[in-house]
Amino acid sequence: QMQLQESGPGLVKPSETLSLTCTVSGTFVSSGIYYWSWIRQSPGKGLEWIGYISHSGSTSYNPSLKSRVTILLDAAKNQFSLKLNSVTAADTAVYFCAGDSAPSRWFAWGQGTPVTVTS
Amino acid sequence: EIVLTQSPGTLSLSPGERATLSCRASQSLSSTSLAWYQQKPGQAPRLLIYNASSRARGTPDRFSGSGSGADFTLTINTLEPEDFAVYYCQQYGSSTFTFGRGTRLEI
Numbered sequence: 644q645m646q647l648q649e650s651g652p653g654l655v656k657p658s659e660t661l662s663l664t665c666t667v668s669g670t671f672v673s674s675g676i677y678y679w680s681w682i683r684q685s686p687g688k689g690l691e692w693i694g695y696i697s698h699s700g701s702t703s704y705n706p707s708l709k710s711r712v713t714i715l716l717d718a719a720k721n722q723f724s725l726k727l728n729s730v731t732a733a734d735t736a737v738y739f740c741a742g743d744s745a746p747s748r749w750f751a752w753g754q755g756t757p758v759t760v761t762s
Numbered sequence: 763e764i765v766l767t768q769s770p771g772t773l774s775l776s777p778g779e780r781a782t783l784s785c786r787a788s789q790s791l792s793s794t795s796l797a798w799y800q801q802k803p804g805q806a807p808r809l810l811i812y813n814a815s816s817r818a819r820g821t822p823d824r825f826s827g828s829g830s831g832a833d834f835t836l837t838i839n840t841l842e843p844e845d846f847a848v849y850y851c852q853q854y855g856s857s858t859f860t861f862g863r864g865t866r867l868e869i
Contacts, residue, residue, distance in 0.1 A: 692861075706858060748812045749809060754806060
């Protein structure tokens, strides 16, 4: 059974880079059937899809965040990561990693990790 | 960007009753590119329905989805106590995936 776990700093300063990692167990991130996504949730914006990376490394990002987002795959560590640069208070949210056999829906989720942007 | 409008915002029902939740898209979705999620406090969303009407693995058969185009419905027959939660619809009919703001199902 696939399990995902987010990790990373809970506090980030404005203008800096938010970096999170999702560790996957129960399957391989490089397995040829899965897509790996980041989604965030805040009281103001609700649930917001950030982007995904495929098992082969191809990516797709939300246009509203595309200029600031990078999602990478690390097959050796069985992880994928999120980098969001130039953060502001508007990026404060609970960040979830998720996975499924389709890029556009999410069956397996991490528990979520709260990130606050504050000086 | 496709905007999803969910109604009602809050639905007050009792165990044993039927719940009908609506999700309307700002434009017609290609195929049946809509999913439904359930979220309880402090938890991640849980995928219930995809492709508008297909139940995800482990979804009880009292949950059913229907609809096409721009109008979709999630029906929960014979509500159980554990069904009281927030429900979100999500579309993937365009290259940017978006969620509705949710319907809170409360006792």
